[in-house]
Amino acid sequence: MSKSAPIQFYSRMTREIETEAIYGEKLLRFIYENPLGSLALHSVVKKAFFSRLYGRRMDAPSSRSLIRPFLEKYGLNEQEFADSVEAYQSFNDFFSRRLKPAARPLAGGENTLVFPADGRHRVIPDLSQCRDFMIKGVRFDVTALLADSGHAARYQKGSALISRLCPTDYHRFHMPCSGMMATPRHIQGPLYSVSPIALLRRPSILWENERYVTRLRSDLFGEVAFLEVGATCVGTVVHTAKPNQIVARGAEKGYFRFGGSCVVTLFEPGRVHFAEDLVEHSVAGREVYALMGQEAGTA
16 A cells, blocks of 8 residues: 555445544644654654643533534534534533443354454464565554563464544443453553554554553453553553453443554464455455444454
């Protein structure tokens, strides 16, 4: 994919290839494509304080005025929201909104792996064969991602589901399968954007950014590693599920505050058979837009 080409994805809803309307595209292209923007990126934008300051702005009551224009510009469906728009006390309150349970039904039964979040998804069926992740010559670095060589050994020949959330998406993340959930482990790092503009220039952002990794033990899917990857202007990652107990498939695990974010799910070898459209479009270099609860694969 050309770095300057429009970002295209396959939509499960329309069954067509569409062009992504990237939130803040002009600013992102300046920061990640212009030498002057690069100075701002490394001196300010990727720093945690920048995202904290932006998060505070989105927590302020005055940010409520941004909600209605955002809804109208991006065509979000208010009928899915668990609360009325008027009930949100800030933009961040709206951003981390809950949905009505019926808005995200779960596909299949316990042997069906579901997408953990709304967003644009791609898979790597065999991590040991992935020599060109996003761009030529970049291997997906499982050891760096997990910051634990012993844990990473489980997945070196396994597979990965990468779910990229845009600011316009529903930003709560859920269990892709039922399982015993351990306590999330925090890994420090910068906060680069996870937009395709940034990832096409620096795929290693996924294993450089601040992130959390949680071990999930599933009877059907084996040991699964679930990671929430932070990004620019993500003020906070909030975990709502209680650890060290069995959590049901589709149950809420937590949510992101303002900003585009990413969830990475790793599987041991031979544990999951991904959906055909997901594999087909991933091989072609395209993401698949799908909703939390839809089928991502089977055990």
